[in-house]
Amino acid sequence: MAISVKVMQRKNQEISYLRAALKGMALTFSHLKRPSVTMQYPEETKTEDWKLPERWRGTHRMLTDEQGRAKCVACGLCPQICPANCIKLVPGEDEEGHRYPLVYEIDEFRCVFCGYCQEVCPEEAIHVGQHYENAEYSRDRFVYDLERLCAQTHPVSTLWDPSDARGE
Amino acid sequence: MTPELKGFLLVASLKILVAFSLVNVGVIMVIWAERRVSAFLQDRLGPNRVGPLGLLQSLADGVKNFTKEETYPAEADPVVFVLAPVLSFIPAMLAAAVIPFGSPLPGFDMTLPIIGQIVYSGEIPMMIADLPIGFLFILAITSLGVYGIVMAGWSSNNKYAFLGSLRGSAQMVSYEIAMGMGLVALMILVGNVTLTEAIARQQESTWFIFPLFIGFFLFAVSSLAETNRLPFDLPETESELVTGFHTEYSSMKFSMFFMAEYANMITASAMMATLFFGGWDIPFTTWDEGPASYLRFFATFGVFLAKTWMFMLTFIWIRWTLPRFRFDQLMQLGWKFMIPLALGYIMLIATTVWVLDTRGVEFGIVYSLILFAVNLPLTYVLFSILDRGKVLGGSQHKRVKVSA
Numbered sequence: 001m002a003i004s005v006k007v008m009q010r011k012n013q014e015i016s017y018l019r020a021a022l023k024g025m026a027l028t029f030s031h032l033k034r035p036s037v038t039m040q041y042p043e044e045t046k047t048e049d050w051k052l053p054e055r056w057r058g059t060h061r062m063l064t065d066e067q068g069r070a071k072c073v074a075c076g077l078c079p080q081i082c083p084a085n086c087i088k089l090v091p092g093e094d095e096e097g098h099r100y101p102l103v104y105e106i107d108e109f110r111c112v113f114c115g116y117c118q119e120v121c122p123e124e125a126i127h128v129g130q131h132y133e134n135a136e137y138s139r140d141r142f143v144y145d146l147e148r149l150c151a152q153t154h155p156v157s158t159l160w161d162p163s164d165a166r167g168e
Numbered sequence: 169m170t171p172e173l174k175g176f177l178l179v180a181s182l183k184i185l186v187a188f189s190l191v192n193v194g195v196i197m198v199i200w201a202e203r204r205v206s207a208f209l210q211d212r213l214g215p216n217r218v219g220p221l222g223l224l225q226s227l228a229d230g231v232k233n234f235t236k237e238e239t240y241p242a243e244a245d246p247v248v249f250v251l252a253p254v255l256s257f258i259p260a261m262l263a264a265a266v267i268p269f270g271s272p273l274p275g276f277d278m279t280l281p282i283i284g285q286i287v288y289s290g291e292i293p294m295m296i297a298d299l300p301i302g303f304l305f306i307l308a309i310t311s312l313g314v315y316g317i318v319m320a321g322w323s324s325n326n327k328y329a330f331l332g333s334l335r336g337s338a339q340m341v342s343y344e345i346a347m348g349m350g351l352v353a354l355m356i357l358v359g360n361v362t363l364t365e366a367i368a369r370q371q372e373s374t375w376f377i378f379p380l381f382i383g384f385f386l387f388a389v390s391s392l393a394e395t396n397r398l399p400f401d402l403p404e405t406e407s408e409l410v411t412g413f414h415t416e417y418s419s420m421k422f423s424m425f426f427m428a429e430y431a432n433m434i435t436a437s438a439m440m441a442t443l444f445f446g447g448w449d450i451p452f453t454t455w456d457e458g459p460a461s462y463l464r465f466f467a468t469f470g471v472f473l474a475k476t477w478m479f480m481l482t483f484i485w486i487r488w489t490l491p492r493f494r495f496d497q498l499m500q501l502g503w504k505f506m507i508p509l510a511l512g513y514i515m516l517i518a519t520t521v522w523v524l525d526t527r528g529v530e531f532g533i534v535y536s537l538i539l540f541a542v543n544l545p546l547t548y549v550l551f552s553i554l555d556r557g558k559v560l561g562g563s564q565h566k567r568v569k570v571s572a
Contacts, residue, residue: 031209036213040213
């Protein structure tokens with residue numbers, strides 16, 4: 001048995017092919033006069049209605065103390081929590097018992113930019129940053145060592161605050 | 169060589185150069201325009217980096233396509249596969265040969281260094297060849313383009329390409345009939361098929377858009393279908409057939425299909441401008457019909473370009489607005505609407521012309537205004553039929569009563 005389909009009884013002006021086509025043509029023509037919404041990227045990195053969000057998680061940055069040393073105490077939490085296993089940390093200790101990283105490398109290729117390292121860091125040393133223009137000419141340049149992480153200058157990402165979930 | 173032969177050869181080769189580069193530069197420009205206008209219609213900017221305003225974008229794409237790898241499907245027919253883009257490109261370029269792109273230039277008799285004396289007596293018509301078969305030549309040559317599509321789809325050994333080429337051939341064959349018959353009405357008014365005669369008759373009376381409004385409608389819709397542009401781009405339909413007949417083509421072979429499409433679009437626009445909008449005729453003045461001069465040529469050339477570009481921009485505007493037809497709707501429109509309409513229209517125009525001629529009405533402005541008056545009620549009836557969805561109304565005309 002054939003399936004009977006209920007056909008809606010609509011007015012002619014609602015189903016009219018020609019009027020809909022003309023309406024569409026008028027609409028697209030009206031868009032000719034509207035300003036473009038394109039952001040001219042390499043020249044412009046933000047516009048009036050768009051900028052990089054505060055919580056953007058991009059290239060890492062290691063913060064330093066007044067003496068210019070990395071704040072990291074090599075506690076080992078960030079390589080522990082890192083889901084992509086991209087942080088390589090070899091801890092060291094000086095004569096006074098201060099722990100510091102002998103080797104601290106982040107492979108930005110492996111990194112999934114989850115930001116857990118920043119969340120877990122007890123010293124607020126490692127951060128993800130508001131930065132994304134990190135193209136390089138060779139793959140090995142994507143492994144950032146401690147010196148390079150400390151030399152980054154871009155603003156760091158702010159953590160999500162549960163009491164202000166929408167960031168207002 | 170006699171000076172006359174030298175003059176003829178020189179003029180002919182110059183005209184070929186001008187017409188050919190006109191089409192090729194036109195293709196480059198119209199591809200750029202398509203991308204820019206579509207961007208503006210969608211509140212974007214489009215290509216604006218290569219050259220001023222992005223004008224050289226198409227050239228850059230051409231260079232890129234020349235240097236890209238050519239891929240051949242393993243099971244493709246090598247000869248036909250290579251031949252197909254050529255067969256679709258050449259007819260598209262050839263069709264421009266008979267379109268007059270400006271008022272005639274004066275002849276000359278002068279002596280050049282090396283070449284010697286060259287003579288061209290009489291006016292130089294501004295088309296490569298003023299063929300006595302006129303627009304029949306264009307119809308015939310542009311129909312050859314369907315071979316390119318069929319061969320591309322068949323030789324690719326790809327089911328999507330094959331379906332695309334089947335659709336393309338069915339569509340182009342169907343709409344050719346409506347297109348040709350739409351022009352029969354014009355033939356009745358002109359009494360000839362040459363394009364120069366068509367322009368001369370339009371200068372005598374009014375542009376043929378008025379006396380042959382429905383004819384223009386038929387021609388415009390069919391040329392959209394003939395050039396495979398939206399809303400009739402069934403051979404390509406990227407949503408269902410990847411890209412249709414040129415799915416398997418890469419690098420410059422793809423570019424040739426692409427350029428052929430735009431060259432066809434230029435030809436169709438130039439045909440519409442010539443046959444229905446007076447060609448190079450400047451409206452509201454008879455100055456351009458005077459004796460041949462260089463000033464007149466450049467003025468009329470500009471007017472012809474402006475008219476052609478107006479149609480090309482309309483093509484682009486339509487493409488970026490209207491959705492694609494379903495294939496059965498396309499065939500319905502072609503066979504159940506356009507062809508009967510074209511046949512009826514020939515009868516109507518022939519009867520009106522016969523009545524007007526037997527009453528002794530002079531061919532001129534009044535003559536074409538009477539024909540325009542005949543067109544108006546038909547236009548109204550036609551569009552109300554289209555509008556009420558009786559032909560293309562989807563499910564509306566098959567109302568099924570459902571019991572509770």
